[in-house]
Amino acid sequence: MSYDILWSELALDQLQEAYDYLEGVESGLGDELMDSVEQLQDIIRERPLLYRVVGQRARRALTQRFSYAVFYWFEDETIYIAAFLHTSRSSEQWPA
Secondary structure, three states: OOOEEEEOHHHHHHHHHHHHHHHHHOOOHHHHHHHHHHHHHHHHHHOOOOOOEOOOOOEEEEOOOOOEEEEEEEEOOEEEEEEEEEOOOOHHHOOO
């Protein structure tokens, strides 16, 4: 089963912030982040149970090359991405 994915406004803002930061470090790095996120999104869509639960219901999936995590949960046929955070962020900032 393949799930629909909905990004929260907060997660999209966090992704844009990461993209902007990496582009400032080196041109093209932000695009590499986006490619990594797309690959991760495809994995989550196909196998949402693959990643462990880190709160009451949120799961955390890590990007391949970059130190960022996607926090999500799913219901019915939809995956909800709640946050996109750098892994150095405190666990108190993770969604439950």
